[in-house]
Amino acid sequence: MTGSPRNRNRLRHSLLPRRTSRPFRAGALTSGALAATALVAGCGVIPGPGGDSDEPITVMTWAPEKTSATNKPGMPAFAKAYARWVNAGGGINGRELNVITCNERNDSVAASRCARAAVKKDVVAVVGSYSQHADTFLPTLEGAGIPYIGGYGITTDEFTSPLSYPVNGGQPALLAGLGRALADDCGPVTLIRPDTIAGDQLPPLLDSGLSAGGHEPTADQRAAEEATEYGGQARRALEASTTDPEAEGCVVPALGDRTSTFMDSFRRARADHPDVRTATVLGSVDQTTINTTGGASSPYEGSYVTGWYPAASDSLWDPMKDVIKKEAFGDNRIDPADAGVQTTWIAYTVFKQVVESLGGEEVSADTVVRTLNAGLKVETGGLTPTLSWRFQDKLAAVGFPRMVNANVTFQEVRNGRLVSGRDGFVDVTDTLRNTDLT
Template sequence: MTGRRRTRSTFLPALTRPVRALRAAGALLACASLAAGCGIVPGFAGGVGDGPITVMTWAPQDTNATNKPGMPALALAYARHVNASGGINGRELKVVICNDRNDSVDAARCARRAVEEKVVAVVGSYSQFTDTFFPILEGAGIPYIGGYGITNAEFTSPLSYPVNGGQPALLAGLGRQLAGGCGPVALVRPDTIAGDELPHLINSGLEAGGHQDAADLRAAEDATEFSAQSQQALAQATTDAAEPGCVVPALGDRTNTFMDSFRRARQDYPEVRLGTVLGSVDQTVLDATGGASSPYEGAYITGWYPVETDKRWDGMKRVIREQAFTDTRIDPADAGVQTTWIAYTVLAAVVKALGDNEVSSDTVRRTLDNGFKVTTGGLTPTLRWQFQDVLSSVGLPRLVNTDVTLQVVRGGQLVAARQGSIDVTETLRGADDRG
């Protein structure tokens, strides 16, 4: 294979350099005060006194790649819900929506609009292009609460407040899950710089479970079919196997393309199972690929949150039912929708804590930075962001939620594979040792 393309990976841009290299991000921690010396100016007030509290939610819509229309749609439904009940602390919540179109120019345009609208935060959003929008938000002192967790900057920027563990946590957790249920494991991943980090993450989980490392199979990032990789993966997953092995496609938005080839090749290896992470596969993908007859039937999947049928989502579902019943963009099983719900839970908690004080990007940011704790009804552990968190040493200082849930596809439905969640903090540290 010829030289690697240093292009953005939609699966794991969060680790575009070896994990150890991310320790350089520790320099950001010197800006703990978020003072002007770090290029951050005092925040805007999103409405003073009884005026509205203005925030923004952005996500790609109507593109030929990843689309997350349910995230801004849920944000609007959430605003209607709180405003119907008198707002937050008696203040109207105003949500500004922006479409980043999976484009760096549009992502920067959304950030500039956030500055123009004087939003107090960007909440529950999805974008791959943190390299273009974070400098703008940081320059204006606008916090980014609850991004989707797909870029390195979301776990290093002092203005980022992620609510999940991103792709690093999911892959480390998947390795832990597969170690107890699979024979040989074969990983199919992009032949990119970002892709080079995937074996370290999944192998750290496999090793924690006493399992041998996964076979590492590379594919061109822009491949349009994966017949060769499917055959190789299936052969590796059955090599000297006392029990059937597992294949892990870690190809981002190319995963469905891989599955077209895998479905055909798998006919000769019916016992081989799949493993993947939420974001590559969700309930909408299962429904679209045949439900119980989907090639994902029996697959192991790791996620950030409890399964959609869990009662802890009842509050979100009630808001969807009451405020967006006919809005087909909002799928309560979508991880993006769930992330937006949790992000707005964080925002509401901060605004309530401010009471009669000014609500601005500055006061929201300072509240979060001063050890403020947010509970989310059990959907995540208690969230608190500090400048020296447990994963600072591996270059992920803003990663505060290291819990992942273990799920399996049964009858075409994502169901919990075990009760509760697992903490992958030590597994992620192990990935650093292997990097």
């Protein structure tokens, strides 16, 4: 097994059932960057027990920033912009929205610190956040009764915790959907994935989709998560994908932020195998990545990409883009094509509808949880199916009882643009039911 022990132990519970005993990495304690806007508006809302009508509604958004691995600075930045936009329009039910942000630094200790800060600040929810350390922060939120709305979907815990309300199908849905798409269009398929606990769960998810389409399993290749080049992996992937002279092979890099590093090596190694196509998932590639790697001459040209939502060019995103234009124009941290920013928009859309449904009731963690558990139906303007988190067991057998949206979209890179590959959503619930994560 390649990769350093530190890399292999980083993500204890990412896409992993709780029964594992493999240890996680605990990094140095790092102070989260906390910033708050405390704006007050008295608009005659009847106060609920334990709350004043003129107090702001306080929530938290966290994500890693300025780290050597995955970074999602656009998520907390957009959350702040969203609060400015809501407050400029009178708040939610006449109450100002106060967003606190925290840098969880891709570190289990820092993630736990963010969760403790959420409890200390008495937030009513953690909204639109990213962390690979759900096993560290979710127990703290659960102990305080604070809901986690619209996490990025990077860990299995987000699909098992009773206080988690995911808005997408996470990595499981993306990979299962990608496998189903590649089964129809590819010869041999090779997966390049991190040599980590999270990476260990990727092959069976991709294979579930391949199997559903009658395709052979992927050739699994591990890679160091924080490598600076992937020349060896690129050459081996190309060799494995060209073993069938009758069929065009496909290479699937799923290395998060390091996917671009792999593709740089892949571009150089590809000269002798020009017909091999690439495919990946949203989060590993976006429009910004394609632009910075050559546009139409990018190594991503012709790639298949699965996402949770419609393509960034779809007019359904215009309301989000309007918020960015009005409240964050020129903030280069916020990319409307970034899946993290998109998830934060949807998560806050959910939260706003929850608060609006409460009317004059108290807005607290308890009332937010009660409303969500009562089966409130949330509309997201066509960006997802109607969302509702009543208990359901469609995917409980494979460890995803909280997954209420297993829909994915198929996109392709054409002439340097990430565009829809087919219309509408594809539900991969049945594919995921056949996934073997043991």
